[in-house]
Amino acid sequence: MFLQGENILKQYPHNGGFINALDKVSFNVDQGDFVTVTGPSGSGKSTLLLSLFGLIRLSSGTIIFNGKRIDNISDRHLTDIRKKSVGYILQSFALIPYLTTIQNVMIPLALERIPQKEQVKRATEILDYVGLSDRIEHLPRELSAGQQQRVAIARSIVHRPQIIMADEPTGNLDPTLSLEILEFLKKINRENKITIMMVTHSPVAADYGTMKLHLNEGKIVN
Amino acid sequence: MTILKLVFIELWKRKSQLITGLLAITLGIAVIVGIQSVSVVSEQNVARNLDNLGANILVLPQGASIDNYYTSDIDAPTLPMDYVERILTSTIAGVDNMSPKLTRRVKVGGQSVVLTGILPKSEIASKPLWQSSGLLGSELKTACAPSQSTTKSHGLEDEKLKRKAIDTLNTTDCIAGSQVAKLLKLQAGGSINILGKDFKVVKILPETGTIDDDRIFANLKDVQTLLGIENQVSAIEIMGCCNAISEGLLGKLRNILPDTRVTSINQIVSTQIETNQLMKKVTLVMLIIIFFVGGISIGNYIWANVNERKREIGILRMMGAGRSTIYRMFLLKALILGIAGGILGYILGTLAGVILGPYFAGILVKPVYMYLVWSIILSVAISLAGSLFPTYLAAKFDPHSNLQED
Numbered sequence: 001m002f003l004q005g006e007n008i009l010k011q012y013p014h015n016g017g018f019i020n021a022l023d024k025v026s027f028n029v030d031q032g033d034f035v036t037v038t039g040p041s042g043s044g045k046s047t048l049l050l051s052l053f054g055l056i057r058l059s060s061g062t063i064i065f066n067g068k069r070i071d072n073i074s075d076r077h078l079t080d081i082r083k084k085s086v087g088y089i090l091q092s093f094a095l096i097p098y099l100t101t102i103q104n105v106m107i108p109l110a111l112e113r114i115p116q117k118e119q120v121k122r123a124t125e126i127l128d129y130v131g132l133s134d135r136i137e138h139l140p141r142e143l144s145a146g147q148q149q150r151v152a153i154a155r156s157i158v159h160r161p162q163i164i165m166a167d168e169p170t171g172n173l174d175p176t177l178s179l180e181i182l183e184f185l186k187k188i189n190r191e192n193k194i195t196i197m198m199v200t201h202s203p204v205a206a207d208y209g210t211m212k213l214h215l216n217e218g219k220i221v222n
Numbered sequence: 223m224t225i226l227k228l229v230f231i232e233l234w235k236r237k238s239q240l241i242t243g244l245l246a247i248t249l250g251i252a253v254i255v256g257i258q259s260v261s262v263v264s265e266q267n268v269a270r271n272l273d274n275l276g277a278n279i280l281v282l283p284q285g286a287s288i289d290n291y292y293t294s295d296i297d298a299p300t301l302p303m304d305y306v307e308r309i310l311t312s313t314i315a316g317v318d319n320m321s322p323k324l325t326r327r328v329k330v331g332g333q334s335v336v337l338t339g340i341l342p343k344s345e346i347a348s349k350p351l352w353q354s355s356g357l358l359g360s361e362l363k364t365a366c367a368p369s370q371s372t373t374k375s376h377g378l379e380d381e382k383l384k385r386k387a388i389d390t391l392n393t394t395d396c397i398a399g400s401q402v403a404k405l406l407k408l409q410a411g412g413s414i415n416i417l418g419k420d421f422k423v424v425k426i427l428p429e430t431g432t433i434d435d436d437r438i439f440a441n442l443k444d445v446q447t448l449l450g451i452e453n454q455v456s457a458i459e460i461m462g463c464c465n466a467i468s469e470g471l472l473g474k475l476r477n478i479l480p481d482t483r484v485t486s487i488n489q490i491v492s493t494q495i496e497t498n499q500l501m502k503k504v505t506l507v508m509l510i511i512i513f514f515v516g517g518i519s520i521g522n523y524i525w526a527n528v529n530e531r532k533r534e535i536g537i538l539r540m541m542g543a544g545r546s547t548i549y550r551m552f553l554l555k556a557l558i559l560g561i562a563g564g565i566l567g568y569i570l571g572t573l574a575g576v577i578l579g580p581y582f583a584g585i586l587v588k589p590v591y592m593y594l595v596w597s598i599i600l601s602v603a604i605s606l607a608g609s610l611f612p613t614y615l616a617a618k619f620d621p622h623s624n625l626q627e628d
């Protein structure tokens with residue numbers, strides 16, 4: 001069992017009562033899947049994506065990753081799993097503004113205390129892979145939106161994670177750039193056998209999914 | 223990439239903010255280092271002067287200030303020269319030697335120096351330093367000097383100096399202290415123009431570490447004429463016998479010398495020691511204030527920085543940075559700030575002491591290199607203490623809620 005959710009409940013306090021952002025969600029993801037999560041705004045897509053590896057703690061439910069429960073483990077362990085096995089891509093790119101392209105990409109390696117030489121080698125390779133070899137020393141603000149998202153993709157795969165969590169990765173991009181990014185994700189998924197879980201509200205993007213989850217008001221619908 | 227490198231890059235990219243963050247702590251350290259370097263020299267001087275001073279009684283005009291006895295005769299009001307006669311012809315016992323002086327600050331070669339007119343024989347005779355092993359001097363040390371004056375006299379018993387100056391200090395001759403000589407590039411045998419009159423420099427005194435280093439000595443008569451202060455002196459140093467002092471020599475002198483202040487050096491020195499002790503208390507109070515003001519200021523700066531970087535903290539946590547990494551990020555930054563503040567504060571405070579010391583305390587202040595270590599330790603401690611709470615809050619941030627805002 002690669003990644004499994006069972007009866008995932010996430011409640012937010014609201015007007016004295018509760019809102020169920022995720023309402024007993026269950027799903028099953030196999031290694032190598034390209035999962036798309038769709039649904040209207042406010043249906044709980046981001047909550048689902050971010051709660052799986054502890055960025056949001058659940059109200060109840062079970063999450064199993066690589067055969068082990070991870071919903072009830074310590075913050076420290078979850079942090080460790082994110083560091084080693086997960087890559088994140090967000091709609092807003094989430095690059096560190098004062099670091100250059102290559103420095104941003106090296107951050108996950110720095111967190112794993114990989115030696116500087118190895119960091120440079122791997123980051124350079126990955127930046128070549130996403131076609132940014134000529135933008136290595138640029139700051140995020142000196143890059144176009146599409147280039148920034150490619151830096152974010154490079155950063156999400158540089159530490160060879162098992163799964164990439166992407167929250168509307170093409171939300172800030174025009175259709176042409178969106179396609180480019182989606183093709184990249186597909187390539188990463190195919191060539192590197194990295195599982196991808198992508199939240200999107202674009203039907204075009206949703207078509208890339210080999211497994212599709214549709215959320216509505218915190219519930220999975222088919 | 224390492225966390226340390228990230229800290230340095232961030233510091234560098236926002237260096238203008240750094241100045242504000244460092245201001246309070248730097249100034250605080252500077253004030254302490256400044257006060258400390260002045261008062262440590264002042265303390266050393268008390269001990270050294272006690273050791274070296276030939277006289278043990280000082281007769282000053284009524285209006286003179288004795289707050290600082292090193293400079294108490296400079297530019298003070300004057301008293302009549304006749305008083306020297308009066309003491310000599312009186313029946314008061316116990317005055318072994320006397321040295322009238324007239325001291326003024328004058329401009330020589332564009333530099334401000336202290337000119338002291340002395341009556342050669344008596345002046346020289348009452349300075350143990352200038353004699354080989356002045357009988358009076360060594361007796362005085364064991365008999366009269368307070369026990370805390372343990373500083374060794376500097377082994378300056380230069381044979382050549384022995385009494386020689388007495389005979390050679392004619393009118394138009396002068397003797398220069400070592401610092402003055404350095405300042406004005408004087409050499410023995412050279413000449414110097416003081417207030418329009420040419421003097422022959424007959425001797426450069428070896429460094430004594432006392433105020434004498436900063437003075438030019440000339441014949442009292444010459445100095446009086448040059449300054450237009452005929453028959454007046456600014457002080458009379460008296461070498462009194464210890465027993466006589468305890469039997470009321472000071473009071474007897476007061477009786478025959480109206481409008482004067484007759485004080486024993488011990489009295490003046492104890493005033494100086496009190497001043498030094500007061501400075502110590504002031505330093506302690508400053509230390510406490512600086513700890514809080516500096517700590518709060520740095521804490522405030524770090525807190526502003528934490529808030530500005532909330533999103534960055536969220537991103538790092540998302541990528542698997544633990545709380546310890548967040549601690550490391552901000553405490554490393556505080557450490558760097560502390561080191562920088564300590565170094566800058568030390569430099570600033572030492573400069574202030576060296577430049578302002580001579581004006582305010584009348585003493586030459588030298589950099590105390592050991593204070594650099596203390597400055598850094600103190601500054602780092604303040605900086606870390608001030609940053610601990612904001613950093614704790616930063617590490618506690620919920621990664622998710624800080625990811626959303628843009």
Ligand SMILES: Nc1ncnc2c1ncn2[C@@H]1O[C@H](COP(=O)(O)OP(=O)(O)O)[C@@H](O)[C@H]1O
Pocket residue numbers: 012013019020021039040041042043044045046047048623
């Ligand atoms: N921090 C929060 N506090 C309260 N309610 C929240 C919070 N985050 C999300 N929600 C609510 O949870 C629901 C799901 O939000 P989200 O997962 O962001 O939706 P989506 O990503 O599908 O647009 C929404 O109704 C939203 O208002």
Ligand SMILES: [Mg+2]
Pocket residue numbers: 045046047
């Ligand atoms: Mg969302």
